Amino acid sequence: MRLRTRPASGGFELYAWFFMRVSGILLILLALGHFGYMHLLNGVEKIDYEFVARQYRTPFWKTYDLLLLSLALVHGANGARTLIDDYIHARGWRALFLAALYTASFFFLVVGALVIVTFQRVR
Amino acid sequence: MVYRGSEGMWAWVAHRCAGVAVLLFVFVHVADTALIGWGPKYYNLFVKLYSGPAFRLFEIFLAAALLFHALNGVRIMIIDFWEGGTDIQKPLFYGVMALFLVVFIPGAYIMLSPIVRSMLGG
Numbered sequence: 001m002r003l004r005t006r007p008a009s010g011g012f013e014l015y016a017w018f019f020m021r022v023s024g025i026l027l028i029l030l031a032l033g034h035f036g037y038m039h040l041l042n043g044v045e046k047i048d049y050e051f052v053a054r055q056y057r058t059p060f061w062k063t064y065d066l067l068l069l070s071l072a073l074v075h076g077a078n079g080a081r082t083l084i085d086d087y088i089h090a091r092g093w094r095a096l097f098l099a100a101l102y103t104a105s106f107f108f109l110v111v112g113a114l115v116i117v118t119f120q121r122v123r
Numbered sequence: 124m125v126y127r128g129s130e131g132m133w134a135w136v137a138h139r140c141a142g143v144a145v146l147l148f149v150f151v152h153v154a155d156t157a158l159i160g161w162g163p164k165y166y167n168l169f170v171k172l173y174s175g176p177a178f179r180l181f182e183i184f185l186a187a188a189l190l191f192h193a194l195n196g197v198r199i200m201i202i203d204f205w206e207g208g209t210d211i212q213k214p215l216f217y218g219v220m221a222l223f224l225v226v227f228i229p230g231a232y233i234m235l236s237p238i239v240r241s242m243l244g245g
Contacts, residue, residue: 006203021199021200021203021204024196024200025200027193028193028196028197031189031193032189032190032193035185035186035189039182039186039230039233039234040230040233040234043233043234043237044170044173044174044178044179044182044234045174045237047170047173048163048166048167048170049159049162049163049166049167050163052156052159052166053159069153072145072146072149073149076142076145076146076149077146079139079142079143079146080142080143080146083139083143104150108149108150108153108154111153111154111157112153112156112157115153115156115157115159115160118160119159119160122162122163
């Protein structure tokens with residue numbers, strides 16, 4: 001017997017399913033790359049304002065962080081949406097949890113992007 | 124196929140728990156990084172907190188969640204996109220666990236050694 005994990009309904013759920021796999025591959029590189037660079041190659045004790053300011057002098061790290069931020073939040077929010085659909089059955093509670101999830105994800109996406117894009121070194 | 128209570132189910136449960144843990148941390152991490160907008164003073168104060176012993180354990184836990192989610196994600200994609208994937212989902216799970224330990228143990232050693240050294244007064 002072969003499992004059919006792909007949504008049979010097509011439409012949005014199929015796109016969401018496909019997005020999780022594509023963004024997942026990219027996030028393996030971006031998120032593990034970020035964690036490895038920060039925590040293994042450098043270490044938390046080396047990270048300070050100067051460290052970030054040095055990184056953000058180059059468009060490479062800004063682009064890297066923007067891509068990581070947006071993919072992680074959309075991938076995470078869609079994953080959490082699946083969990084809410086699976087576990088919260090009461091309509092009112094489900095609407096509340098979904099609203100909280102979408103608000104938080106959108107808020108952190110905007111704040112995170114603004115932090116990266118508007119960064120100005122202060123001495 | 125027996126799924127309930129076997130390796131596949133635990134992989135599925137752990138994948139969901141790790142995913143939620145990482146998402147919640149991403150929220151926190153955006154908030155703490157936002158401090159760089161106010162200059163070095165507040166950001167450096169907060170990152171110093173992150174390098175304390177309590178947060179190092181948290182760091183290890185985050186590493187475990189992220190690494191498991193990533194490796195099991197590859198397992199899911201093999202099951203989804205490769206014809207024979209479903210038949211070997213159990214061996215794939217053991218492969219995930221083996222790779223997890225191979226990467227996690229040296230990683231945890233690297234992350235914990237500075238804190239152990241500082242606690243021993245070195």
